[in-house]
Amino acid sequence: MTNAAHSWDYFFFGLRLRSPFLLQSLPAWPTLESDGEPDIALCFGETPDSLTKPIWASPFVQMGSDGTALVNISSVARFWIHGAMQVPGTTKIVVQPAPGAEIFEIETILLGTVAGIALHLRSLLPLHASCVVLGGRAIAFSGPCACGKSALAAALVRRGALLLSDDLLVSDNSGQSMQAVVGTMQARLWPDVMDRLEIPQKQRLPTRLEHGKHAVAVPSAEARAWPLELMVRIESAGPVDEPVLVRQHGLTALFPFKELVYQREIGRSLGNAAREFRGLTALAGGAALFALRRTKIIDDLDRCADVVLSAFGGGL
Amino acid sequence: MSLEGEGSAPAQGGQFGWLVSYPKSGNTWMRIMLQSLRNKGAPVDIGEPIDSHILDRGEFERHFGVESSDLTEAEIDAVRPELHRAIARGSKVPLILRKVHDRCWRTASGERVFPPEVSRGAVYIVRDPRDVAVSFAHAYALDWEAAVHYLGDSTRFLARSSSRLALQLSQPAGSWSEHVTSWLDDAAMPVILIRYEDMLVNSALELEKVARFLGIPAEACAQAAAASGFSTLREQEDKRGFRERVPAAARFFRQGRSGEGKEKLPVHLLTRIETDHGAVMNRLGYL
Numbered sequence: 001m002t003n004a005a006h007s008w009d010y011f012f013f014g015l016r017l018r019s020p021f022l023l024q025s026l027p028a029w030p031t032l033e034s035d036g037e038p039d040i041a042l043c044f045g046e047t048p049d050s051l052t053k054p055i056w057a058s059p060f061v062q063m064g065s066d067g068t069a070l071v072n073i074s075s076v077a078r079f080w081i082h083g084a085m086q087v088p089g090t091t092k093i094v095v096q097p098a099p100g101a102e103i104f105e106i107e108t109i110l111l112g113t114v115a116g117i118a119l120h121l122r123s124l125l126p127l128h129a130s131c132v133v134l135g136g137r138a139i140a141f142s143g144p145c146a147c148g149k150s151a152l153a154a155a156l157v158r159r160g161a162l163l164l165s166d167d168l169l170v171s172d173n174s175g176q177s178m179q180a181v182v183g184t185m186q187a188r189l190w191p192d193v194m195d196r197l198e199i200p201q202k203q204r205l206p207t208r209l210e211h212g213k214h215a216v217a218v219p220s221a222e223a224r225a226w227p228l229e230l231m232v233r234i235e236s237a238g239p240v241d242e243p244v245l246v247r248q249h250g251l252t253a254l255f256p257f258k259e260l261v262y263q264r265e266i267g268r269s270l271g272n273a274a275r276e277f278r279g280l281t282a283l284a285g286g287a288a289l290f291a292l293r294r295t296k297i298i299d300d301l302d303r304c305a306d307v308v309l310s311a312f313g314g315g316l
Numbered sequence: 317m318s319l320e321g322e323g324s325a326p327a328q329g330g331q332f333g334w335l336v337s338y339p340k341s342g343n344t345w346m347r348i349m350l351q352s353l354r355n356k357g358a359p360v361d362i363g364e365p366i367d368s369h370i371l372d373r374g375e376f377e378r379h380f381g382v383e384s385s386d387l388t389e390a391e392i393d394a395v396r397p398e399l400h401r402a403i404a405r406g407s408k409v410p411l412i413l414r415k416v417h418d419r420c421w422r423t424a425s426g427e428r429v430f431p432p433e434v435s436r437g438a439v440y441i442v443r444d445p446r447d448v449a450v451s452f453a454h455a456y457a458l459d460w461e462a463a464v465h466y467l468g469d470s471t472r473f474l475a476r477s478s479s480r481l482a483l484q485l486s487q488p489a490g491s492w493s494e495h496v497t498s499w500l501d502d503a504a505m506p507v508i509l510i511r512y513e514d515m516l517v518n519s520a521l522e523l524e525k526v527a528r529f530l531g532i533p534a535e536a537c538a539q540a541a542a543a544s545g546f547s548t549l550r551e552q553e554d555k556r557g558f559r560e561r562v563p564a565a566a567r568f569f570r571q572g573r574s575g576e577g578k579e580k581l582p583v584h585l586l587t588r589i590e591t592d593h594g595a596v597m598n599r600l601g602y603l
Contacts, residue, residue: 056381058379058380058382058398059395059398060380060395061381071382073386073387074391075388108386109383112386113381113382113386116383117381144374145372145377145384145483146385146481190479191478191480192479192480193480207386208386208388211388211478212477212478212479212480212481213385213386213481258378259374263381265378265381266381
C-alpha cells in the first residue's frame with residue numbers, strides 16, 4: 001500500500017484508487033510501485049450544489065452530459081465525480097462531508113452508489129451480485145433486492161469460501177474468458193444474518209449511524225480477476241421442501257436485466273446499452289447459469305449453502 | 317358522513333389507483349379479481365407474481381439510482397412522494413394499480429406521500445376489526461391478545477426493522493381506526509369504500525363498483541369474480557402455493573368469512589376492540 005503524502009492506493013474493482021483516508025473494505029493495490037497514476041483519485045473539497053441541465057436526476061443522483069455526476073446523501077456527504085470520460089486518465093471524486101458525518105458512512109456510500117456510478121462512467125459493467133471463490137473459480141449470486149445475495153455469500157465464506165465481492169461485482173469479458181474482478185473485502189449484513197452465522201458483536205462494524213446493516217471483514221480472495229464460471233440467480237419459489245439448484249440456459253436466464261445490472265438506468269442514461277448487451281451476452285455464453293429456488297433465505301440459509309457447496313464446492 | 321355517502325365521488329385523472337386496506341382485509345382478493353378482470357375474466361395463476369404489488373426496494377433503486385439499504389429510514393421516507401411521481405412519469409400506462417397498507421401519511425416536512433396530482437383515486441377495503449384480528453393472528457403467528465394490541469397501536473410500521481432487510485419499503489400503518497380515518501377523511505383524492513363483508517355476499521357487484529370508479533371496463537366482472545372465488549384460490553394455494561404468503565402462516569387463503577372474531581375472541585378482547593375502535597366501527601356499521 002502506498003503512503004506518499006498521506007494517501008493510500010487501493011484495488012477498486014480492478015481500478016487503482018488513491019484515497020486521502022484509510023478505507024477498511026478495499027484490498028491494497030497489489031503492486032509496490034508508488035509513482036503510478038491512479039485511475040480514480042479521491043479528495044476532500046468543495047462540490048457544486050447541483051449540476052446544470054443533468055441528463056438524469058433523482059433526489060440522490062444527478063448525471064451531467066459531460067461525464068460528471070453528483071451524489072448527494074445529505075447527512076453523509078456530496079460526491080462530485082468528474083473527468084471520467086478521459087480514459088486513460090484520472091477520474092476525480094471530490095468528497096464534501098456533511099457536518100457530523102463519520103468516515104465509515106462516507107466509505108459506505110463510496111463503495112455502493114458512488115462506486116456503481118464511477119464504474120458506469122468508466123464504461124465497465126457493474127452487476128448487482130455477490131461473489132465468492134470456491135475451488136479456484138468465482139461463483140456469483142444475483143437476484144432481486146433483499147433476496148439474500150450477501151447472506152449466502154457470507155454463509156459460504158463461513159464454510160471456507162473466499163469473498164470476491166459483496167453486492168457490487170464487475171465482470172470483465174475483454175479477455176479470452178469471463179472474469180470476475182475482486183471488489184470489497186467486507187460482507188455487509190443485517191443482524192438476523194449475523195446472528196444466524198454467529199458473528200461476534202465485536203466484528204460487526206457500523207456502516208451508518210443508527211443503522212441495522214453492518215460490515216464484517218471476512219477472508220477474501222486475492223485482489224485480481226478470477227474466472228467467472230458460475231452464475232446463480234436466487235429466486236423465491238413459494239413453498240418448496242428443499243432449496244434446489246436448476247440449470248438454466250441462454251440470455252433469458254439472466255432476466256430481468258433491471259435486477260442484474262447495478263444502477264442500470266444510470267448506465268443507460270450514459271448510452272451504455274449496447275455495451276451492456278455485449279457484456280451480458282458474453283456472461284450468458286461464458287458462465288454456467290443456475291437458479292437457486294428457495295422459500296425464505298434466512299430460514300433456509302444453511303441448506304442453501306449446503307446445496308451450493310455440494311454442487312460446486314469440490315475443492316473445499 | 318353516512319356510510320352510504322362515503323366514496324361516491326368519481327375518480328380523477330392521475331395514473332395511480334391505490335388499492336388500500338389495513339392488512340388481512342381482502343386486498344389481495346380484490347387485486348386478483350382486478351387482474352382477472354383486466355384479462356377479460358381469465359383465471360389468475362397465483363403461483364406467479366400478482367400485479368399491483370406494494371412498492372419495493374427494487375423500484376426505489378431503479379428510479380433513484382441509489383443503494384437503498386445504505387440509507388436511513390428517514391432518508392427513504394422523505395422522498396416517498398417523489399418516488400410516486402417518478403414512477404408515474406416513467407410509466408406509459410394510463411392506470412397504475414398498487415396495493416397499499418400504509419395509512420395515508422405525510423413526510424416530516426408535511427408533504428403528502430400519496431400525491432393527489434398523480435392519483436386517480438383510492439379503493440379503501442375495510443373489514444370488521446374483530447375478524448381482522450383473528451386473521452392477523454393466523455397470518456403472523458401471533459396470539460389473539462397480541463393481534464388485538466397490534467390493531468390498537470398507533471406506532472406500528474410494516475416492514476420496518478433494524479434487524480433485517482425487507483424487500484418492501486416500510487409502511488406506517490397506525491392503529492386500525494387511524495388507518496381507516498386517514499384514508500376516508502384526509503386523502504385529498506376520491507376514495508371509494510368497499511366492505512369485505514359485501515365482497516363475501518356479492519364479489520362481482522363490489523368488483524364492478526371498483527372497476528367503474530377506476531375507469532376499468534367492467535363487462536367481465538361476473539367472470540372475473542367467478543374465476544377468483546375463495547374456494548378456487550384455496551385450491552390453487554393447496555396445489556401450487558402462494559408467493560405472497562407470510563412464512564409464519566400455514567396458508568394465506570384460510571377461511572374467508574365474516575363473524576369469526578365474535579365467535580372466537582374472548583370477551584375481554586372484544587371489549588378491548590370496541591374500546592379502541594368503537595367510534596369508527598359505529599361509523600362503518602360494525603356496531
